[in-house]
Amino acid sequence: MKNSFYKKHLVDITHLNIEDIRILFKRASEIKKIVELKGGDNRLQGKIMATLFYEPSSRTFSSFVTAMQRLGGGIIPLFSMFNSSAVKGETLEDTARVFSSYADLLVVRHPELGSVRQMARYSSVPVVNAGDGIGDHPTQGLTDLYTIQQKFGDLNKLHVLFIGDLGHYRPVNSLSKLLSLYPQIRISFVSPKEVPIQDGLKKYLVSKKVKFIEANSFENILANVDVLYVTRVKKEYMTESLYHKIKGSYVLTNIFANSMKNNSIIMHCLPRIDEISHDVDSNSRAVYFSQQVRNGMYVRMAILDMILRKN
Numbered sequence: 292m293k294n295s296f297y298k299k300h301l302v303d304i305t306h307l308n309i310e311d312i313r314i315l316f317k318r319a320s321e322i323k324k325i326v327e328l329k330g331g332d333n334r335l336q337g338k339i340m341a342t343l344f345y346e347p348s349s350r351t352f353s354s355f356v357t358a359m360q361r362l363g364g365g366i367i368p369l370f371s372m373f374n375s376s377a378v379k380g381e382t383l384e385d386t387a388r389v390f391s392s393y394a395d396l397l398v399v400r401h402p403e404l405g406s407v408r409q410m411a412r413y414s415s416v417p418v419v420n421a422g423d424g425i426g427d428h429p430t431q432g433l434t435d436l437y438t439i440q441q442k443f444g445d446l447n448k449l450h451v452l453f454i455g456d457l458g459h460y461r462p463v464n465s466l467s468k469l470l471s472l473y474p475q476i477r478i479s480f481v482s483p484k485e486v487p488i489q490d491g492l493k494k495y496l497v498s499k500k501v502k503f504i505e506a507n508s509f510e511n512i513l514a515n516v517d518v519l520y521v522t523r524v525k526k527e528y529m530t531e532s533l534y535h536k537i538k539g540s541y542v543l544t545n546i547f548a549n550s551m552k553n554n555s556i557i558m559h560c561l562p563r564i565d566e567i568s569h570d571v572d573s574n575s576r577a578v579y580f581s582q583q584v585r586n587g588m589y590v591r592m593a594i595l596d597m598i599l600r601k602n
Contacts, residue, residue: 304427
């Protein structure tokens with residue numbers, strides 16, 4: 292079994308293939324059993340992870356920290372780079388050089404597109420992208436794909452619907468690229484006309500011959516989808532006027548949810564603001580709290596393990 296993650300950066304997911312994903316998900320499922328049985332183990336004892344977050348985060352930051360601790364490793368927990376020399380003007384390049392002198396792996400979130408890739412060029416240890424602007428969020432994409440795989444098994448022939456602010460939502464980019472590995476997948480993108488999927492993603496999907504459509508309403512599509520992925524409006528990446536113009540464009544209610552297939556699932560990588568009614572939370576199709584969040588810990592544990600250990 293070849294571990295193609297070992298000592299490698301995880302800045303995006305375009306270099307991964309189906310076998311890489313199969314091996315990663317197998318490791319995540321093995322780790323899940325260990326966590327459920329005894330909370331974790333010490334396989335990464337002596338390894339240090341630095342979390343360099345230039346943007347706010349709840350789930351990604353906490354799940355990476357928890358993942359490392361459950362595997363016996365240590366952390367340098369910089370939740371806010373406003374408490375670091377970044378506020379003094381230290382460059383991304385120098386920050387990468389400094390922290391890769393202390394840690395065995397860097398996990399970086401930054402608001403600028405391409406920033407994590409830039410840090411990876413100057414780091415002497417592997418760098419994991421925890422979100423770079425409106426670019427990519429590879430570990431969230433893998434978490435989402437793992438959640439879908441746990442439900443359906445076979446990832447071919449599924450119909451996945453994304454709704455919301457798709458122009459600024461990096462998990463949509465990463466998950467869509469991963470879905471493109473499965474030749475019979477179908478994707479529908481529904482968004483306000485002001486925030487469609489990015490041109491780069493569209494070109495990527497076309498190059499991979501993925502069947503997809505773009506639309507501005509989802510009501511007539513819902514009954515035919517297996518996976519509904521809801522996104523919030525990313526206020527932090529747009530003008531105030533645009534935010535107020537598209538805010539509340541789509542709200543998933545329980546009436547809409549119940550019009551879906553009985554075995555379909557509803558996903559959201561959170562935080563949820565007002566795009567999913569709270570009564571949907573108890574719907575049997577909703578997996579964002581019951582599975583998706585915790586799967587993020589298992590998948591990130593597997594990623595840390597495979598990057599830092601060869602076997």
